[in-house]
Each structure stands twice: as structure tokens, then as C-alpha cells.
Amino acid sequence: MKRVVVVGGGISGLTVAHALMNKPALEVMVLEADSRPGGKIWSERVNGFLCEKGPNGFLDNRPKTLELCSKLKIEPLRANERAKKRYILTNGTLKPIPESPPAFFRSNVLSIAGRLRVLYEPFAPKGPEDETVAEFIKRRLGKEALEMLIDPMVSGIFAGDPYRLSIKSCFPRIKALEHEYGSLIRALIKIRRQRTGGVSVAPKGTLTSFPAGIQTITDALAHVLRDHLRTGIRVDGVERLNRRYHLHTSTGPIEADIVVLACPAHESARILTGFDDPLSKELSAIPYPPIVVVCFGLRREMVEHSLDGFGFLIPHKDKRRILGTLWDSSIFPGRAPEGYVLLRTMAGGSRLPEIAMLDDEGIVKTVFDEIRQVLGLRGEPEMIRLYRWEKAIPQYEMGHQERLRRIEERLRAHPGLYLTGNAYRGIGMNDCIENGIGVAGEILDETGHH
Numbered sequence: 001m002k003r004v005v006v007v008g009g010g011i012s013g014l015t016v017a018h019a020l021m022n023k024p025a026l027e028v029m030v031l032e033a034d035s036r037p038g039g040k041i042w043s044e045r046v047n048g049f050l051c052e053k054g055p056n057g058f059l060d061n062r063p064k065t066l067e068l069c070s071k072l073k074i075e076p077l078r079a080n081e082r083a084k085k086r087y088i089l090t091n092g093t094l095k096p097i098p099e100s101p102p103a104f105f106r107s108n109v110l111s112i113a114g115r116l117r118v119l120y121e122p123f124a125p126k127g128p129e130d131e132t133v134a135e136f137i138k139r140r141l142g143k144e145a146l147e148m149l150i151d152p153m154v155s156g157i158f159a160g161d162p163y164r165l166s167i168k169s170c171f172p173r174i175k176a177l178e179h180e181y182g183s184l185i186r187a188l189i190k191i192r193r194q195r196t197g198g199v200s201v202a203p204k205g206t207l208t209s210f211p212a213g214i215q216t217i218t219d220a221l222a223h224v225l226r227d228h229l230r231t232g233i234r235v236d237g238v239e240r241l242n243r244r245y246h247l248h249t250s251t252g253p254i255e256a257d258i259v260v261l262a263c264p265a266h267e268s269a270r271i272l273t274g275f276d277d278p279l280s281k282e283l284s285a286i287p288y289p290p291i292v293v294v295c296f297g298l299r300r301e302m303v304e305h306s307l308d309g310f311g312f313l314i315p316h317k318d319k320r321r322i323l324g325t326l327w328d329s330s331i332f333p334g335r336a337p338e339g340y341v342l343l344r345t346m347a348g349g350s351r352l353p354e355i356a357m358l359d360d361e362g363i364v365k366t367v368f369d370e371i372r373q374v375l376g377l378r379g380e381p382e383m384i385r386l387y388r389w390e391k392a393i394p395q396y397e398m399g400h401q402e403r404l405r406r407i408e409e410r411l412r413a414h415p416g417l418y419l420t421g422n423a424y425r426g427i428g429m430n431d432c433i434e435n436g437i438g439v440a441g442e443i444l445d446e447t448g449h450h
């Protein structure tokens, strides 16, 4: 019997354990520091509102997540059709993001010169192996497309800075399209010919959650894992003695043959200090800026805007103090009581971390002041919830690929030690699930249990 200990009970760790439980000759245990599993996935009911502290959904275009849902017997809930409409807030007005190429050329989100520059894309030269998201987009689509469309999207996904993030690490598929087709527009047209569907500038797939919130998936995993999951146990260090790993935990020592670190990179770094300092240093160098999430529940009639869409994101050049606001009650049913709406605003991130450092009152005031005029809010909200993530989303900055290679190299010296989670090869829930299943597969291969 080999014992596998998974450190961290977020979606990544729970997925690894789920894929390994019930395999012959393996004993699986998840150690979660917090009193609850789920990590960043956290739904909370507050006076009839369903507030999401972290993610509010995943795109249904990657089969592994849906397969996991069906194994867990949980029914996914697709976003409302009208949530396909997304807005950009610029110069104080909300402008819809065009959803198709013809709509893009009719829309005034970009100036005429900006739109023509996008048309020049097939003639733009190929770039180096890796570069920043900003350099890549500026070369391919122009500065205006970067500032008005891509920069807000990067805020929405990473709360990050396109001038520091690596295109190859953050958007590997887009970089691969350039490599394969020499042009993104050409790639879109060719892919369209291969499929029958239309060309879309929006990401494929529909945002998906569950009627009781996104936490349904981690709750269901925890339920299935039962005694394999132990909460309230923090791992603080690791040693290797007699070909076994000895974990130092807040409740005493635990031995393992195989250890999967599925906690944030800065925590893995702390655990590995003294065991492999160069590896620990690599992990601690992955930045995690803070984010705050503020939920407001208001009476519908207090909001002038129709809230007919997903919400809005903001170009950094507009110098607002928030990243954007999602209209959660327009996206999924059941997020607000009858006659009310639920708005969820994110602030902080790489470029505005100082907002996340304010006290509670300062944050709520800053956020409400930012959205009051934009959405035409009258009076005060009836429900306010503020959530803080001191270390929210890992940033894949330039050099991330080389860092991953050095990490792999170091791991080769430690048989049976694995790293997974959102710090390495994708931050989305879909990525965490795919990578978790991948690590479980490697473990099964190496232990000869496949």
C-alpha cells in the first residue's frame, strides 16, 4: 500500500484525490489547512443573495470539467443568453463589446484608425518565442486594440498587467495560432471553414455554474472524498527519511510515499524551505497581488441601467479605481431575491494593489462611488459583502516558462513529489481540473497502477 498525501483542498487538490481514490494499493489523503475545503471557490448565501467570493463559473468548452460534474452527479447551470453581452467602461460610458467581426467593424469601441489597424493583422510580422501580452497584441492588432479590448480582458481574468504577463504562459493557444497560421485573423477564418460555426471574437463556450453556486463542485468532491479529506491541518515542512516523505503538520507528523503540493506556490515555497531551497525560491518568486471582491444587493428599481448583460470591464488608461463589475443576477438565475439585483465588483490586482489595502469602509466607499454614476444607482445598497484575497491570482510574468523548466528540473531529484494548482499552467478552474487529472495519471503511471 502506498500513501499519497495531497496538500491543499482547493479544486486542484480535490481533483487529484478524487482521481486516485479507490485505486488498488493506494491510500489517498487530502490535508487542508482551512476549516473548509474549496480554497478560492467559495459561495455564500447572504439574506437571499448568492455571493461568490472567488470564481463565479467556468466555460463549458473543456470536457474534463463536465465529465467530473457528471461523475459527481451535479447538474451544471448555464449562464443566461443575455449574459453574452459584455461592456467596456470608457470615458464614463458603457459600450457593448461587439460579438462578431461585422459588429466589430460597425462598433465605435475602436476609432476608425484602430479598426483599420486590426485589419492589417495578417501582414504583421511574427514575434519571438515569448513576449509580453502587450508587445504581442500591439504588434498584431495595434495599440488601441490592446488598450481598449485586451487590457480589460487581462484585468478580468488575471487582475494582471499586460506589460508584464507572458503571452505564451497566459494565452498559449493565441500564441500557438500565430505560430501555426502566421496570423490570428487567418487562423479564425481557417478554423471557421473547418467547423461550420461562425467566427466569434468572444471565447468559445458558455459560462457555467450550479444552481446553488460554484462551490457545489468542491462540496460534491469533499462529500465523495469523505474521510480521505482532513480539514484544519496545515502542512509546514517536509523531510525525506528512509525513502519516505515526513510531513510536519500543525497536528503532528504524517508520513507519505507520494506528496502532491496543490496549495498556492508561496505556500509550497514555505513548505519546501530547508528541503530544497532553490526550488522554494523559484516558487516564492511567482507574484500573487491582492484582490477585493465587493457584492452589493439593491432593489431593482434603484438601478437605472437595464443590466442587460454580463457586466463591464475597464481599460487601465481610464484610470478608474476598480477593475470591473459583474451583474451576477443577470448572469445566473437565483442569485438575488425577487425584485433585487446583485452586483459584484473586483478591485486591486497587479496595477491597483493599493485599493485592496484600504480598510473595509474605504474599499466599500471607493467601489460604490465608482459604480454609482455608471449604473445610475439611487440610494444605498441593502446588502454589502466585502471579501479580501490577500494573495489572489498568480501572475505568469515574462520568464514563467523558464521558471517552470527549472522547477521541473529540481523536481526530478525528488521522486514522488508533485506540484499542481493554478500557479503553473493555467489559472482557470478548467485548467486546475485538467492538470489535477494529469498529475493523478502520472502518479498511476509511476506506481504501475494504471
Ligand SMILES: Cc1cc2nc3c(=O)[nH]c(=O)nc-3n(C[C@H](O)[C@H](O)[C@H](O)COP(=O)(O)OP(=O)(O)OC[C@H]3O[C@@H](n4cnc5c(N)ncnc54)[C@H](O)[C@@H]3O)c2cc1C
Pocket (backbone or CB within 6 Å): 007, 008, 009, 010, 011, 012, 013, 031, 032, 033, 034, 037, 038, 039, 040, 041, 053, 054, 055, 056, 057, 058, 059, 233, 234, 235, 236, 262, 263, 264, 267, 271, 291, 293, 389, 392, 393, 420, 421, 422, 423, 427, 428, 429, 430, 432
Ligand atoms: C476573485 C477571483 C475570481 C476568479 N474567477 C474565476 C472564474 O470566474 N473562473 C475561473 O475558472 N477561475 C476563476 N478564478 C481562479 C480560480 O478560482 C482558481 O485558479 C482556482 O480556484 C484555484 O484552485 P487551486 O486548488 O489551485 O488553489 P486554491 O483554491 O488556492 O486552493 C489551495 C488550497 O490549499 C490550502 N492550503 C494552503 N496552504 C496550505 C498548507 N500549508 N497546508 C494545507 N493546506 C494549505 C488552502 O487553504 C486552499 O484551500 C478566480 C480567482 C479569484 C481569486
